[in-house]
Amino acid sequence: MLKDKKYVVGVDVGGQTTKIGVTDAIGNISARIVIRTDIYGEDADAYLKALSDAILSCIQQADVEGAVKGVGVGAPNSNYYTGEISNAANIAWANNTTVKFSEKLSALLGGLPVSLTNDANAAAIGEMVYGSAKGMKDFIMITLGTGVGSGIVIDGKLLYGHDGFAGELGHVTVDRSEKARLCGCGHKGCLETYCSAIGVARTAREWLDTTDEPSSLRSLESISSKDVYQAAQAGDALALRVFDFTGKLLGRSMADFVKFSAPEAIVLFGGLTKAREFFYLPMLKEMNDNLLPIWQGKVKVLFSSLSESDAAILGASALAW
């Protein structure tokens, strides 16, 4: 008798750690293992061996041997079409090189199918299958973390584009002036340089350096987005204005995204959404003010309903169904 393949493995590859979970069709995670991503230097094969061992342990721990349909992986700079990770700046074994990730991992797992996509795409799938976008066929997921990522769902399917690299909305230009900020990608004025955790800290630092306005942030040696958030919570006027500015810029960009794909909703995800109380209203107003009348007040703006630690595993695992 054939055993039903009722489980999948979700893998979330981060710069420091890799999270592995065995999940069922309704999103229960029955076993979890975390391994380090960053102790293998440039040796991708050593990492992949450790990962495959951990996946097999996790399957054993969940007691579902023989019932696993496949493995879904979300990782930075990943390509769904080729199954490769290329030039991932924060991962030594995938920096300045290309790793045939899916092919190698599948071989190490005795041919178990492996699907790979970038982390923002995985988050979008997770949101569609288990989260705020459940049942939606057209939405845009924007991840506001250290950087800004995006996963775009069109007619119920993730948008990969001609080459698998669609959805780089963090690098859309929001400031075309001379004074636009330099981005890690080498260009100037990218959304990511303003509306990410790093962007928020950068805005605060810039404003402190160019004005005499009093702010509790002045006493700090280096400023993180968390510092700006805490200052805003304490009522610091400059910190509050930083989030207002960030929200407006994001809202204006979201209006342009709507003009492209006319989504039912935009779903926001990632660490910066903790500060939503300070940027939600200016963001929403600026988005609607910049939309054509056909869309004003009609595009939903939602926040992820998945816990951040589970979302990535669930998203990656959803890819494997």
Next chain:
Amino acid sequence: MLKDKKYVVGVDVGGQTTKIGVTDAIGNISARIVIRTDIYGEDADAYLKALSDAILSCIQQADVEGAVKGVGVGAPNSNYYTGEISNAANIAWANNTTVKFSEKLSALLGGLPVSLTNDANAAAIGEMVYGSAKGMKDFIMITLGTGVGSGIVIDGKLLYGHDGFAGELGHVTVDRSEKARLCGCGHKGCLETYCSAIGVARTAREWLDTTDEPSSLRSLESISSKDVYQAAQAGDALALRVFDFTGKLLGRSMADFVKFSAPEAIVLFGGLTKAREFFYLPMLKEMNDNLLPIWQGKVKVLFSSLSESDAAILGASALAW
């Protein structure tokens, strides 16, 4: 014996005239009729009656009665999902109102299926089925006419979005500064206010008004994009710089579009493409300069290969297959 449905009717609704053609599967137009769009005032029913009569005459003229599969219509401000034309500023019978176009036309044609989409979408379908984008599954069509329109093809299908209004790229914001141009849509800084026929004339007028630079355009009472084109052909330095500026702005916006959907190609269409010799190179360079390395030099920029008068009919007819 059932007669094969080997023909379709393509209808291109413009502000002044409506073009009707009977086409076969390989894009031959076997009969054509042109009627006026603009002589019916606000009486949509009178227009629809005249249109249905013309469609029946056209079918008769082509001698294909009983062999017509359906009617495809491209029109401004049209919605594929609802079959309606709403608030089309240049058509009196559809301005400040909604016309149940597909439903009414189909009834007048004895139940023949009618599919409606906006004109830029129709052009994109035409390009995919018969033109420069033949065989492509992912491309963006940008129409550079009086305004700027767009039709986006993803995985071989036209992108309609949640509500049928996707692809309003003419209204993406390209200038967020205080001095940004006011657009007909009520917002400021839309791509359409710079990279359309009207935008080109507006740029020339602005530069003439704010500088003393000599230019053959100074002698003209009012300036059209055609005037700027002819001045550029004659070597007028200001006119040449207008196209350089227009090309750069368009190229930069195209880079942002690529970051969204990662298309194989961007196809340009419409009256302004006649001046391609003056804007193609700066446009291409600016696009590539603003792309992430994964896309630099890889995204094709093509011009429509369909004659302008046929493209709209062919695109609309392709919708009916």
